[in-house]
Amino acid sequence: MFIDDFKAGLKRIAPIIISASPFGVLFGAVAVQHGMSIGEAVLMSGVVYAGASQLVGVNLFDQHLPAWVVILSILAVNFRHILYSAAIARHIERLNPWQKAINFFLLTDPHYAEIERQAHSGQPVTFGWVLGLGIGLYIPWMVLTYAGCVLGAFIGDPKSIGLDVLLPIYFLGLVMGFRKRPNWLPVVIASSLASMAAVTFVGSPWHVSIGAVAGIIVAALMPLPAGTHSEIEEG
Amino acid sequence: METLFRPEMLLIILGGAVATYLTRIGGYLLIKRFKTIPPRVEAGLNAVPAAVLTTLVAPAALTGGPETAIALVVSLVAGLRVSGLTLIVIGWAVAMALRHFVL
Numbered sequence: 001m002f003i004d005d006f007k008a009g010l011k012r013i014a015p016i017i018i019s020a021s022p023f024g025v026l027f028g029a030v031a032v033q034h035g036m037s038i039g040e041a042v043l044m045s046g047v048v049y050a051g052a053s054q055l056v057g058v059n060l061f062d063q064h065l066p067a068w069v070v071i072l073s074i075l076a077v078n079f080r081h082i083l084y085s086a087a088i089a090r091h092i093e094r095l096n097p098w099q100k101a102i103n104f105f106l107l108t109d110p111h112y113a114e115i116e117r118q119a120h121s122g123q124p125v126t127f128g129w130v131l132g133l134g135i136g137l138y139i140p141w142m143v144l145t146y147a148g149c150v151l152g153a154f155i156g157d158p159k160s161i162g163l164d165v166l167l168p169i170y171f172l173g174l175v176m177g178f179r180k181r182p183n184w185l186p187v188v189i190a191s192s193l194a195s196m197a198a199v200t201f202v203g204s205p206w207h208v209s210i211g212a213v214a215g216i217i218v219a220a221l222m223p224l225p226a227g228t229h230s231e232i233e234e235g
Numbered sequence: 236m237e238t239l240f241r242p243e244m245l246l247i248i249l250g251g252a253v254a255t256y257l258t259r260i261g262g263y264l265l266i267k268r269f270k271t272i273p274p275r276v277e278a279g280l281n282a283v284p285a286a287v288l289t290t291l292v293a294p295a296a297l298t299g300g301p302e303t304a305i306a307l308v309v310s311l312v313a314g315l316r317v318s319g320l321t322l323i324v325i326g327w328a329v330a331m332a333l334r335h336f337v338l
Contacts, residue, residue: 019320040244047252052291057251067246074251078258080287086262087280090272104259113284162331165303168295169310169326171288176314176322178285187282188289195290196297208290215286220279 002128009132012118016110017140022166023051024141028148029155029163030055034062038149045145049138050108052167053077056204076209083216084112091119092130099127106134109174183219191215302337306330 024045031041036058048054053074060070085104092100092115114133118125155161178184195211202210266272272280296304310326317325 037239039240044248048255050255061247070247071250071254075254078255081258082262083283085259086266089263089266107259162327165306165327165330168292169323171291172310173314173318173322175285175288181281183282184285187285191286191289192293195293199294207294211290212287216279216282219282220275224274
């Protein structure tokens with residue numbers, strides 16, 4: 001039962017390992033190029049385990065800023081997890097508190113997306129399933145980081161092989177995957193404009209939180225469909 | 236290559252890890268306090284993934300140079316038909332072709 005669920009979770013995440021692998025390698029390569037040791041880079045992948053924020057952290061560390069500024073920037077990039085963990089609360093009622101704590105440690109963009117998909121398709125979100133889903137990406141992430149560190153020593157200019165464009169295109173694909181959701185177009189327009197304005201006038205990494213909040217406010221202010229009520233309101 | 240752990244780097248890594256875990260569990264703890272989700276809050280929550288991920292895309296069109304902007308527009312159109320790794324390969328190929336042969 002547990003092992004079947006675990007395998008089902010692994011199967012779900014397997015294609016995502018392929019699309020995440022360039023980013024694990026990218027982080028390892030960039031980390032080494034910014035003066036991190038292999039041990040430090042793999043440790044960061046193991047305890048932070050959030051690609052975009054790891055890349056931001058490495059970039060800022062290189063600029064010799066105080067530690068709290070770098071940590072705050074990592075927090076800003078990862079702020080979206082607060083909203084993910086609130087959104088999946090209604091889907092993980094089968095898990096006990098320890099299982100929930102472990103599940104939250106493994107919470108990433110694709111982990112969140114797969115839990116939403118599992119719940120919306122009416123299938124149970126069990127501990128075995130979320131563990132397979134999470135471990136299935138966690139272990140490869142550290143292995144890929146290590147591979148990237150080793151490769152990083154050989155890459156001259158990451159731009160010449162186009163490493164820098166992979167990340168935004170990957171995120172664009174994820175955004176397109178949500179296009180059937182209500183309010184998708186106004187949200188994407190609001191977040192695009194706000195994040196572009198913020199990156200120009202406020203600076204990175206605040207464009208992430210500012211742009212996200214703009215889109216969320218637009219969604220909250222849009223007219224509600226008739227007869228809307230919350231799924232957990234009765235519970 | 237060094238495999239040592241320097242104190243200032245460890246502080247950033249472990250501090251970043253604690254900050255990240257707080258974001259991962261924080262939303263759950265907040266939502267459990269309020270029990271019910273008002274419809275407008277739920278509409279906001281449903282918009283979270285698209286809103287946040289958009290902010291990791293749109294600014295790159297401004298800061299990544301013209302080839303990145305063009306590759307993103309092509310990917311936006313291609314994203315209506317394909318997804319995942321196929322989309323990444325298309326966008327990457329456009330950016331690389333422009334970077335090395337056109338611009």
